[in-house]
Amino acid sequence: MENYEALVHQGFDGKPDTGDPAVLAWLIRRNGLEMSRISRGSHIGSVFSVAEIIAVLYTGILHVDPKNPQMPDRDRLILSKGHAGSAVYAALAETGFFPVEELKHHYENGSILSGHVSHKGIPGAEVSTGSLGHGLSIGAGMAMGARMNGEDWRTWVVLGDGECDEGSVWEAALQAAQFRLDRLVAVVDYNHMQSLFTVEKTLQLEPFEAKWKDFGWNAESVDGHDVRALRAAFERAMGNAGSGKPSVVLAHTVKGKGVSFMENNILWHYRTPQGEEYEAALKELEAQRP
């Protein structure tokens, strides 16, 4: 196989500046496209919608150290929508947790990189997910454990909007508020599309922000592709420590964001870009290179 890292970093002058959230978001999409092509794996639409959310978290929001992934006071990130795992894999690899070259083994027999995010063998991945509705409860437990231990690290949980159909999300929402877990931050990738239809045609979540507020959370909505707005919202959520309430950021996104024919198209929850489609997607991404 070709040198994978050289391929995805083609066009950058030297090593890409992965401390820049726009660069990291672009690399998440670039890797997402390549991993989907090589593996013929699905969920590229979700990877593209969550790209800025993950990129902003890994550029100065999460207190983590790629050289010491098990650092005791690290912030914990749980990707509860585990099907967008390649976005986290890409962010971890590009920020130095493991070699970028490893990404080409996504989905491969004998590889560590399963389609849904796994913690086994992957430095920096905290929790294995894939079945929806698990992550927020685990995050609530982590946040409670940190408080019991007198530690001040934060727990971040990235949820999907379709995932919020699961009753367990709302069990966790009640529990996190009841136990005043104000170092827990949830981020919803609100791309309005789920597996068959739109959110609106499936189980309507609106008034979504009001729901979270009614459940006792700090909640705000933000453009989930605007890295500055995301960072500001995340910083406000971090500032809510001490408020006695957990925080949620509803990040309004577009499924398939970045490739015109994938945007808002359910097909790309499943389809993998090959041949001309791959070339066309790559061309569009190249035009957006930061």
Place this chain on the structure above:
Amino acid sequence: MRDAFVRALMEEMAVNDRIILMTGDLGFGVLQPIWDHYPDRIINAGIAEQGMVGMAAGLASTGKIVFVYSIGNFPTLRPLEQIRNDCAYPGANVKIVCVGGGFVYGSLGMSHHATEDMAIMRALPGVTCFAPGDPAEAEATTHAAVRTGGTCYLRLGRGNEPKVHEGPVDDWHLPAPLTIREGTQVALLSSGGILTQTAEAARMLEKRGISAEVVSFPCFKPMDQFAVKELSERFPILLTVEEHNVTGGFGSAVCEIVAELGNGCRVYRVGLHDLYTAVVGNQQYLREVYGMDAESIADRAEALLHEKRTDA
């Protein structure tokens, strides 16, 4: 067994501040001593078992040993996927505690009868499973659950069961079974609170001139392969007894071992034969209806021995 569990857990909590107890809004009165002594280490998670077990997994990742308490099927079947994915897979130090294994909540109805839990929990890789037979075994298995890393299942009976062991079960190490009574003609293997009926059946058999050995298995996963092998070599018939469906439960675990030995030992499983309860009654009444009270166990053992003699 409930009170024995609480007593043993409080002994452990006194010397190990990593231990936390979560309850799914149950344990009125029973857990009161823990609320009184350790109010910061007991959490009522509400009637939200999936959230409770997910939180337990998260707490365990921060170094806690988390006991999760509920009754009947609520701590197992309801949050099953959280136990599988979030606890057992990463090896989280979470101990699932069920009060009311079998027909304990008899007259409350089938929703409250835990009769598939042993099979289901036993099927999960990485889960150590305990089903103590009396209060002394409940204490011993509670201590063992604290000592055993990773995810455990502790299937208790109710409160105020009669003692089978005269004194405490000291120096017990899983998965060893405990011989309650020695015999020569048939062995009665029992796991869980049905032990009182199993032991009583052996006394009845003695009066009928039949010598039955009684062996309690407070741990049903892992199974003590060597002990089962030894029993299958000493006895032509093993009768397994569980207050549970025979599909996949304790008797199945014994069968799996004996079948692979191929030594001709016959195993008969006493338990619910692929049924849900469909009558109303208290625990003892239901045991009688479904053939797992002492007399039914004794009758079954006697009939099997008679068949064996007739065959010979």
